[in-house]
Amino acid sequence: MKEANTLILRTAALFLVPMQLLFSVFLLLRGHDEPGGGFIAGLVASGAVVLFLFSYGVSATRELLRVDPRDFLGVGLLIGLASIVPSLVLGQPAMTAQWWAIPLPGGDYYKFSTPLIFDVGVYLTVIGSILTMVVGLSESEESDA
Amino acid sequence: MLPAVLSGFILALFAPLICRVAGDRCGWVFALLPATLFVWFAGLLPDVMANGAQVVRYPWFPAMDVNLDFLVDGLSLMFALLISGIGTFILIYAGGYLKGHAFLGRFYVCMLSFMASMLGVVLSDNLVTFFVFWELTSITSYLLIGFEHEDVKARASALQGLFVTVAGGLALMAGLIMLATVAGSYSLSGVLASEADLIGHEWAVPMLLCILAGAFTKSAQVPFHFWLPNAMAAPTPVSAFLHSATMVKAGVYLLARLNPALGEAQLWTLLLSLFGGLTMFTGAFLAITHTGAKKVLAYSTIMALGTLVMLIGIGTHYALVAFATFLIAHSLYKGALFMIAGILDHETGTKDVAEMGGLARLMPVTAIAAAVAALSLAGLPPLLGFVGKELMFEAVLEAPAWQRLLPVLAVGAGIGVMVAAGIIAIKPFFGERRETPKHPHEAPLSMLAGPVVLAGLSLLFGVALFIPEQTLVGPVVASLGGVAQKVHLSLWHGVNLPLMLSLGCLLVAVVILRFWSSLQPQLAIVRDGLGRFGPEAGYFRIMEWLTRIATWQTRVLQNGTMGNYMITLALTTVGITGFTLFTQYGLPLRLPVPDSGFAAGIALLMVMSAFFATSTISRLGAVAAMSVVGFAVALIFILFSAPDLGITQILVETLTVILLVLVLFRLPGFTRMSSPLERGRDIIVAVLFGSLMTVLILAATEVQFFDPISAEHVARSVSDGHGRNIVNVILVDFRALDTLGEIFVLALAATGVYSMIRFKAEEQSA
Numbered sequence: 039m040k041e042a043n044t045l046i047l048r049t050a051a052l053f054l055v056p057m058q059l060l061f062s063v064f065l066l067l068r069g070h071d072e073p074g075g076g077f078i079a080g081l082v083a084s085g086a087v088v089l090f091l092f093s094y095g096v097s098a099t100r101e102l103l104r105v106d107p108r109d110f111l112g113v114g115l116l117i118g119l120a121s122i123v124p125s126l127v128l129g130q131p132a133m134t135a136q137w138w139a140i141p142l143p144g145g146d147y148y149k150f151s152t153p154l155i156f157d158v159g160v161y162l163t164v165i166g167s168i169l170t171m172v173v174g175l176s177e178s179e180e181s182d183a
Numbered sequence: 184m185l186p187a188v189l190s191g192f193i194l195a196l197f198a199p200l201i202c203r204v205a206g207d208r209c210g211w212v213f214a215l216l217p218a219t220l221f222v223w224f225a226g227l228l229p230d231v232m233a234n235g236a237q238v239v240r241y242p243w244f245p246a247m248d249v250n251l252d253f254l255v256d257g258l259s260l261m262f263a264l265l266i267s268g269i270g271t272f273i274l275i276y277a278g279g280y281l282k283g284h285a286f287l288g289r290f291y292v293c294m295l296s297f298m299a300s301m302l303g304v305v306l307s308d309n310l311v312t313f314f315v316f317w318e319l320t321s322i323t324s325y326l327l328i329g330f331e332h333e334d335v336k337a338r339a340s341a342l343q344g345l346f347v348t349v350a351g352g353l354a355l356m357a358g359l360i361m362l363a364t365v366a367g368s369y370s371l372s373g374v375l376a377s378e379a380d381l382i383g384h385e386w387a388v389p390m391l392l393c394i395l396a397g398a399f400t401k402s403a404q405v406p407f408h409f410w411l412p413n414a415m416a417a418p419t420p421v422s423a424f425l426h427s428a429t430m431v432k433a434g435v436y437l438l439a440r441l442n443p444a445l446g447e448a449q450l451w452t453l454l455l456s457l458f459g460g461l462t463m464f465t466g467a468f469l470a471i472t473h474t475g476a477k478k479v480l481a482y483s484t485i486m487a488l489g490t491l492v493m494l495i496g497i498g499t500h501y502a503l504v505a506f507a508t509f510l511i512a513h514s515l516y517k518g519a520l521f522m523i524a525g526i527l528d529h530e531t532g533t534k535d536v537a538e539m540g541g542l543a544r545l546m547p548v549t550a551i552a553a554a555v556a557a558l559s560l561a562g563l564p565p566l567l568g569f570v571g572k573e574l575m576f577e578a579v580l581e582a583p584a585w586q587r588l589l590p591v592l593a594v595g596a597g598i599g600v601m602v603a604a605g606i607i608a609i610k611p612f613f614g615e616r617r618e619t620p621k622h623p624h625e626a627p628l629s630m631l632a633g634p635v636v637l638a639g640l641s642l643l644f645g646v647a648l649f650i651p652e653q654t655l656v657g658p659v660v661a662s663l664g665g666v667a668q669k670v671h672l673s674l675w676h677g678v679n680l681p682l683m684l685s686l687g688c689l690l691v692a693v694v695i696l697r698f699w700s701s702l703q704p705q706l707a708i709v710r711d712g713l714g715r716f717g718p719e720a721g722y723f724r725i726m727e728w729l730t731r732i733a734t735w736q737t738r739v740l741q742n743g744t745m746g747n748y749m750i751t752l753a754l755t756t757v758g759i760t761g762f763t764l765f766t767q768y769g770l771p772l773r774l775p776v777p778d779s780g781f782a783a784g785i786a787l788l789m790v791m792s793a794f795f796a797t798s799t800i801s802r803l804g805a806v807a808a809m810s811v812v813g814f815a816v817a818l819i820f821i822l823f824s825a826p827d828l829g830i831t832q833i834l835v836e837t838l839t840v841i842l843l844v845l846v847l848f849r850l851p852g853f854t855r856m857s858s859p860l861e862r863g864r865d866i867i868v869a870v871l872f873g874s875l876m877t878v879l880i881l882a883a884t885e886v887q888f889f890d891p892i893s894a895e896h897v898a899r900s901v902s903d904g905h906g907r908n909i910v911n912v913i914l915v916d917f918r919a920l921d922t923l924g925e926i927f928v929l930a931l932a933a934t935g936v937y938s939m940i941r942f943k944a945e946e947q948s949a
Contacts, residue, residue, distance in 0.1 A: 070906035073826040075914060081834035088841055108937065111930040118923055131245050135916050137905055149905060153915040156922070160915070163926040167933030168838060174940040175845040 044093075051093040058086035066161050070149070076157035080164025087165070088172055096176045107173050110166025118159025121152045184239040184253040187220055188306060191299025198295060199288030210278015210629055213291055217270035217298065224263045231260055232658055238308055238372050244920075248369050252308035257658025257667075261511070262305035262436055264655075265428040269518045270298045272633030276522050277420035279629035280529060290330060294421070297323035301429040305436055310359045310369045317355070317401075317433060321348040324430050328417040337416040343722070344410040347400050351407070355397025355437075361390040366444075375444050382448040391450055394441065402434025402488045405462040406718035412469075412481040419525030422477060423633075426484045427518035432510075435491045439506065443664035446498045453584050455496025460585065462489025464592040467599025471699070472706040474537045476524040476607060480517065483560065483603045486596050487513045490575055493589065497582045500665050505574030507659040508672065511651055512559055512567040512641065519556035519637035520607060523549055526630055527611055532620030536606055537700070541616030546625045548635065550612040555638040557608030559645070561601040561692075562685065564674055566645040569685075572597065574672075576681035594684055601692035602699065609696070648672040746857070746865065753872040761875050768882055775881075782822060789815045797869075800853055806843045810836050827910040 062083035069075030091099040125134040139147040194201075194216050202209045231237065236256035243251045253259075277294065281287055300323055303316030322345075329341030363369045365384045366377035374381075381387065398404075403411035411431060415422055425431065438455065445451050466485030473479050487509070494506040526549055527542070528534050543550040555566070562572030579593045580586075625631070644651045652672045661667035676682065695702065714720065740751060777783040789812050796808035813836035820829035857865070896909055896917060904912035914922050 069908060069911045070904075070915070071908055073830060073908060075827065075908065075911040077914070078827065078830050078834060081831065081838060085834065085837060088838070108934070111933060115926060115930055118926055121919075126241075126243075129242075132243050133919050135904070151905065153904075153906075153912075153919065156919055157911070157915045160922060160926055163930055167929045170933040171842060171936045171940075172845065174937045175842070178940045179845065179848060 047093045051089050055086045055090045058089070059083055062086065062161075066157060067154075069157060070151075070153065076160030077164055080161040081168070083161070084165050084168035084172075087169055091172065091176060096173060096180060099173065103169070107166055107169035110162050111170065112166075114159050114162030114164075114166050116159070117162060118156055121156035121159060124152055184255070184306065185241055185251065187223060188253070188299060188303050190216060190220070191295045191302065195292045195295035195299070198291035202288040202291060207278065207282055209287065209291070210275045213278075213295065214271045214274040216295070217267040217274060220302075221264060221267040221271060224260060224267060227255060227260060228264075228654055228658075231256060232654070236372065236662060238370075249311055250309050250370070251312055252370055252372075253306045254308035254371055255306065256662040257655070257660070258436070258439055258662040259305045261507070261655050261659050262428075262432065263302055265432075265511070265514045266298060266301050266305065269428040269514060269633075269637070270424065272518070272522070272636060273420050273424045275629050276423070276525070276633045277418070279627050280420055280525055281418060286330075290327075290418070293323055293326045293330070294424075297327060297424070297429065301433065304433050308371045310363050310371065310374075313371065314352075314356055314359055317397075317437075318349070318352050320430055320433055321345060321352060321401075324348075324414075324421075324425060327421040327425075328414045330418055330421065331416070334416065340410075340413040340416040344414050346726075347407055347410045347722070351397045351400025354393045354400075358390050358393030358395075358397060361386050361393065362441075365390065371440060374441075377444070381444055387448065388450065391445065391448060391454075394437070394445075395454060398434035398437045399458065399492075400434070401437075402431050402492065403462075403485055404434075404458050404489060404492055405465050406721075408462060408465065408485045409717070409719035409722065411485060412478055415475075415477045415481050419477070419521060419528065422481070423518055423521030423525065426481065426521055427514045431484065431488055432514075435488060435495070435510070438492060438495045439663055442495050442498060443662075446495075446664065452496050452498060456493050456582060456584050456589060457496075459489045459491070459493025459496055460589045460592040462486070463493060463596040464599075465489070467596035467603070469710060470603040471599055471606065471695070472703065472710040474606075474703060475534045476527060476536050476611070477521070477534060479536070479603050479606050480520055480524055483600050484513075484517060486600055487517070490593075490596070494575065494578055495663075496584075497578050497589075499578060499581060499583070500660075500669060501574060501581065502578035503660045503663045503665040504656060504670055504672070505571060505578045506663070507656040508567065508574055508651070509571035510659075511644070511655055512571040515637045515641045515644070516556040516559040516566075516568055519552060519634040519641070520560065522630065522634045522637075523553045523556065524607070526626040526634070527623075529630070530621065530623035530626060531611075536610045537703075539611035539617060539619060540614045541612070542623055543612040544616075545623050546612075548625060548631055552631070552634040552638040553608045553612060555642055556634065557604040559638075559641040560607070561604035561689075562597065563689070564645070566641050567648075567651065568641065568645075570645065570648065570672055570674060573676060573681045573685065576684050577676075580680060590684075594688060597685065597688040598691050598695070601688055602695050605692065605696040606699065645674065648674065750865070750868050753868050757868075757871050757875050760879065764875075764879060764882060768886055770878065773881070773885070775884075782819070785815050785818050785822070802847050802850065802853060803844070806840060806847065810840045813839070825910070827908065 062079040065074035065082060066076055066079035067074075069079065087099065087103070090102060094102075122132050124136045125132055128134075128136070133152075136152045138150045140150045142148050194213070198213070201212055205212045236254060239253040239255060241251040241253075243249050274291075274294065277290065281290060284290065297320065300316050300319035304313060304320060307313035307316055325341050325345040328344050329337050331337045362374060362381070365381055365386055366374040366379050368374055368377060381390075384390075400407045411426075414425060417425065463486050466482045466487070466489055470479050470482035470486065473482065491506060491510055491513075494502045494509065524534075526546075527536075527539065530546065531539055531542070533539065559566035559568030562568045576590075576593060576597075579589045582589050649672075652670060656672065657667035657670045660670050741748070777786060792808040792811040792815070796805045796812075799805050799808065813832060817829045817832035817836065820826075820832055896913055899917075900909045900912045901907060904916045906912040906916070
């Protein structure tokens with residue numbers, strides 16, 4: 039698929055893509071208490087990248103990502119697995135959630151935890167699988183054309 | 184214990200790096216790990232000798248009875264010592280043997296993982312972890328056998344080994360599950376201590392057969408023995424390790440481990456002693472029909488494996504003592520002899536012993552080590568092999584089953600290995616000096632260290648029998664269900680029947696050896712004649728049929744028409760699910776009525792879009808209509824106040840439309856390709872499937888087996904999960920294991936799609 043040569047889409051994408059990516063991180067971090075979470079955030083983030091891909095084409099998207107979309111898969115799965123390690127180190131049953139309160143400026147605390155690490159793994163895996171498919175499909179179209 | 188098992192895998196990760204840094208000396212560096220482990224395992228010995236078996240526990244998923252437990256007793260410790268001890272020398276040896284090989288790093292990755300998996304097999308207490316390690320040895324050995332992957336033969340042999348051992352592994356899995364169910368425990372120590380009647384249970388026979396299938400394929404028993412000699416395609420260090428201390432011994436280990444629990448079963452005794460005896464004889468016979476040094480040794484390994492299995496089957500006190508002694512002796516001399524065979528190959532440039540001669544003067548150290556190890560193989564005093572063989576004769580003579588057959592097989596095998604030992608130790612080193620493709624020198628230190636030490640130990644243990652007796656054989660016999668205090672080894676038992684048999688064997692062997700050069704071609708003809716009806720021919724026939732069936736099945740089920748796939752899937756689901764549903768629960772006919780006009784409106788919207796999707800001739804229109812259905816589902820989620828599900832549904836719908844549009848670009852123009860009759864058929868299938876799903880959902884809301892756990896989830900979300908978003912707490916905490924599985928599936932699916940697109944693109948560009 040040739041990139042859509044529309045000025046409106048391109049200009050809008052430049053504003054929308056970073057905001058959508060930020061929004062996905064927001065969804066990821068608040069997911070434990072409010073609607074959101076790794077899966078949804080991953081879908082939103084992939085949506086952002088797909089929007090960029092539609093307006094600027096595959097090679098520009100690859101440059102934006104810097105790594106192969108497939109690497110997200112491996113890293114995501116590894117992070118997911120890594121979230122098991124703290125419980126094993128502490129001698130508890132695997133996947134027992136660990137919670138740490140991280141002090142924030144202003145006297146507040148952020149609940150950092152192994153479920154969050156796990157959710158980051160889910161987030162990256164979702165991004166990786168969607169982008170692997172979309173980028174793969176668009177590339178094969180370009181090679182057909 | 185956990186670090187001991189895992190360290191091999193961890194070191195394997197860094198192996199390529201270490202190879203690059205350490206260069207030619209990397210073998211010595213890697214050997215530090217097994218050497219350390221050896222010392223550490225040896226340090227556990229006194230405790231085990233004094234206090235018996237111990238279980239080291241690492242709870243993993245205790246709620247599901249999945250624990251990483253390790254069982255440390257005489258048997259597992261002896262295996263661990265053999266694996267780490269021989270492994271040390273193998274790693275050093277490999278550094279010399281494969282010096283300068285382009286893929287040395289890759290080799291050490293496989294080798295170290297293989298060693299670690301094997302340690303896992305012999306130390307695991309949990310049956311599940313045991314099985315995982317068991318399969319890991321199959322996979323890593325596959326990589327090792329096929330290491331020279333540019334060689335067609337190596338690839339074929341690797342695949343053959345994998346097929347045979349993994350097929351057995353599947354049977355073993357079934358057997359272990361039955362065993363665990365009957366014994367009521369998934370731990371080996373639990374099974375061994377179980378009060379349940381394992382032998383009288385109605386599953387006893389299938390359970391035994393499944394377990395034996397696994398052990399026999401792994402340990403290359405007749406009729407599965409053919410993969411082992413073919414595995415010689417591996418580099419020699421691998422063969423040496425595979426044959427002496429690892430892989431094939433895994434099956435023997437399993438049988439020995441379960442002997443206390445199942446040894447009383449008559450079927451166990453009969454099958455083990457019969458198949459073991461036959462394997463012993465077959466191995467010994469085939470050994471002397473070959474001229475390749477590694478082949479001769481490979482078949483003598485089969486003989487040894489047969490002997491070990493037979494001894495477990497006999498199961499008397501003598502047999503157990505013989506088992507332990509023979510096992511140690513075999514590991515020592517076989518490791519040494521394989522490394523020597525590798526040295527010969529490396530230095531002379533040929534594998535055929537018939538082409539070698541008079542090498543003793545050029546490589547004296549190798550010759551002495553070979554002579555000592557071969558004497559142990561032949562079972563001559565004062566080596567450990569002699570003690571093992573005498574005990575074996577003794578055990579065979581008092582066997583509870585097949586008493587007439589086993590001694591005959593044992594004597595035949597005894598003659599065979601003596602000849603084999605002669606072929607290995609006399610032919611290449613003595614007699615007339617022959618020209619070989621390369622001019623041989625004494626091997627470097629890295630390659631000599633292993634054979635010399637292992638052969639030296641064969642001699643030391645034979646002379647100072649109290650060392651193996653108290654440290655190894657006693658504890659092993661104790662963990663096999665015997666009495667350690669009754670173990671007494673000695674070289675001289677007086678003039679008795681076993682000694683006479685040994686003498687007889689020796690005489691015949693000397694005669695055969697004298698005429699072996701002229702006898703061997705005839706034996707080879709007999710062997711090849713029999714081979715046409717042998718199990719390996721059967722293996723090829725099975726593989727051929729498998730391919731044929733697969734081709735036929737692919738033609739029928741996967742003919743490339745999407746519509747056909749859908750029909751097959753839909754009808755199968757309707758058939759199986761529908762049958763179960765109607766026979767178990769009948770037809771739930773209470774149709775719920777939508778409680779608001781809003782819900783009814785959404786339902787109407789969905790029905791209309793679905794109809795539009797099926798009747799439009801525009802693909803884009805169909806996709807859009809389908810996505811309307813999807814968005815309507817999202818609305819329903821929101822109606823029932825499930826924002827997370829709603830958001831997810833909307834996002835998934837959006838991305839699905841994008842993916843579909845990307846695919847639509849690739850399709851040719853819309854044409855009608857089906858006849859009205861076919862369309863009628865499709866409508867019927869679609870209606871059937873739709874009705875089934877409707878009924879299924881109605882039934883699902885009606886039939887409740889248990890109280891729903893959602894109330895529990897809601898109640899514990901904040902207190903235990905520290906989160907107010909219940910959906911997310913369930914996903915990442917309560918049921919994180921499920922989610923972990925799901926993201927793996929997701930990644931796999933993406934990889935599948937990617938490779939499909941990729942291969943297609945490459946085909947087209949090629």
